[in-house]
Amino acid sequence: MVDFTNIDLDQLFGFSDDSNPLLMLVWILPIIIFIFYGQRIQLQVTSGEIKKAIKKLDSYRIEARVELIDHIKKKMNPSEDPTKKIDRFLDYFTIMPVDVDPAGIVDKVRHTVRAREDYSRKHVKSLSPEIDELQLTKILTLLEIATSLHMIFKIVNHMYLTAKKQNNYPLILPLQMILPFIMEEAEAITKAIPAFKMGQPVGDGIGPMVVGKMMLDIKKEKVAFQTVLGEKEFEGRNLFLLKAEGPGSTVGRPGDAVQSIVEKNKPDIIIMVDAALKMEGEDSAITAQGFGAAIGGIGTERFQIEEIATKNNIPIFAIVIKQSVKEAITLMTKDIANQAENVRSQIFEMIRDNTKHGQSILIIGVGNTIGVPQ
Amino acid sequence: MFSKEKIVVAFTIEKCKSCSMERKRNFKEGDYLFAELSKCDSCEGIMQIEKIFGESIEK
Numbered sequence: 525m526v527d528f529t530n531i532d533l534d535q536l537f538g539f540s541d542d543s544n545p546l547l548m549l550v551w552i553l554p555i556i557i558f559i560f561y562g563q564r565i566q567l568q569v570t571s572g573e574i575k576k577a578i579k580k581l582d583s584y585r586i587e588a589r590v591e592l593i594d595h596i597k598k599k600m601n602p603s604e605d606p607t608k609k610i611d612r613f614l615d616y617f618t619i620m621p622v623d624v625d626p627a628g629i630v631d632k633v634r635h636t637v638r639a640r641e642d643y644s645r646k647h648v649k650s651l652s653p654e655i656d657e658l659q660l661t662k663i664l665t666l667l668e669i670a671t672s673l674h675m676i677f678k679i680v681n682h683m684y685l686t687a688k689k690q691n692n693y694p695l696i697l698p699l700q701m702i703l704p705f706i707m708e709e710a711e712a713i714t715k716a717i718p719a720f721k722m723g724q725p726v727g728d729g730i731g732p733m734v735v736g737k738m739m740l741d742i743k744k745e746k747v748a749f750q751t752v753l754g755e756k757e758f759e760g761r762n763l764f765l766l767k768a769e770g771p772g773s774t775v776g777r778p779g780d781a782v783q784s785i786v787e788k789n790k791p792d793i794i795i796m797v798d799a800a801l802k803m804e805g806e807d808s809a810i811t812a813q814g815f816g817a818a819i820g821g822i823g824t825e826r827f828q829i830e831e832i833a834t835k836n837n838i839p840i841f842a843i844v845i846k847q848s849v850k851e852a853i854t855l856m857t858k859d860i861a862n863q864a865e866n867v868r869s870q871i872f873e874m875i876r877d878n879t880k881h882g883q884s885i886l887i888i889g890v891g892n893t894i895g896v897p898q
Numbered sequence: 899m900f901s902k903e904k905i906v907v908a909f910t911i912e913k914c915k916s917c918s919m920e921r922k923r924n925f926k927e928g929d930y931l932f933a934e935l936s937k938c939d940s941c942e943g944i945m946q947i948e949k950i951f952g953e954s955i956e957k
Contacts, residue, residue: 722927724908725950733931740932771930855908855952864949895930895950
């Protein structure tokens with residue numbers, strides 16, 4: 525019988541003998557391999573994960589494209605197959621203005637972005653000229669979703685293939701670090717498709733939902749492109765209520781609208797209600813109050829509103845409803861919808877606290893107004 | 899490990915403008931906020947869509 529209690533490990537592995545070549549090889553060989561091929565091994569391991577993510581991104585963009593083409597065929601009844609035109613749209617790019625000399629860049633960005641929007645609207649409408657505004661805005665948003673996913677896939681794939689081609693591990697590191705955030709965003713964008721197709725309010729629509737209800741039963745007028753204004757009285761004060769024109773999928777042009785309102789009737793304060801991204805660890809659908817223009821996007825609308833407010837010395841108050849990226853662009857959650865009444869009462873409290881009788885207040889419901897009329 | 903797959907179901911909440919009675923039903927295409935669609939079962943008032951939201955339900 526073998527006595528397992530009496531084994532000498534030093535003797536078995538040759539630990540006591542420094543000249544054991546087999547043991548030396550066991551230690552030294554991996555070190556040599558890692559010195560010369562370490563980056564390539566890391567590249568192989570990392571690229572496996574990135575490849576999986578790219579496959580997912582590819583499926584997202586294909587899904588978005590198919591959904592868009594199906595929706596166009598179903599709702600627009602185009603005279604010819606829209607596939608070729610849509611595929612051309614997906615590859616459109618926007619060259620942002622030179623920022624070496626940043627003076628006046630906001631006007632240039634606004635011009636470029638609006639030119640693209642106008643072009644897309646005109647060409648989508650040409651597929652079926654009798655299409656109504658509601659369907660047109662939905663299709664334009666679906667097109668934006670498909671274009672964004674297409675672009676995300678192309679950029680990530682490019683970064684991955686370049687690193688692989690050059691066998692360059694450091695080149696893949698930034699992609700590896702940013703990929704979880706890109707995937708979160710891409711997944712959220714993909715999940716937004718059903719809500720926009722069905723015309724359901726999204727989390728970002730909480731601002732228009734709050735102001736839209738206040739605008740019911742009053743006369744409304746168009747003050748800027750896809751943007752409407754209503755006027756009503758509240759405890760001796762004059763309220764100007766502004767939001768994008770629903771129930772279509774649009775954010776309107778609040779910057780132009782504020783300019784036109786201030787030129788005619790200068791308000792004493794501006795209150796902006798918008799959805800805001802919550803921080804990690806924060807609960808969803810909580811509200812917060814603050815100062816400054818609460819409005820997202822590329823910054824042109826915010827710039828315009830801030831400039832008008834500064835020139836006219838109008839304080840801007842903000843109420844935000846916190847939510848995640850996914851909640852902001854997908855079907856509104858119950859918690860967010862339940863905050864609407866609370867936010868309305870916060871607005872009235874803010875008005876009482878910061879204005880006197882006879883003064884006027886501009887209240888802006890900022891966000892995408894899909895499924896939210898006025 | 900054994901958590902069930904969750905799906906989001908869209909609901910529409912209708913509220914009577916007269917008696918404030920609320921009714922919850924599944925969302926139908928064409929529903930949008932503040933639309934006046936039907937009559938109240940209890941007071942014959944007008945029901946208005948108050949909220950549209952999604953709720954996660956285990957499959």
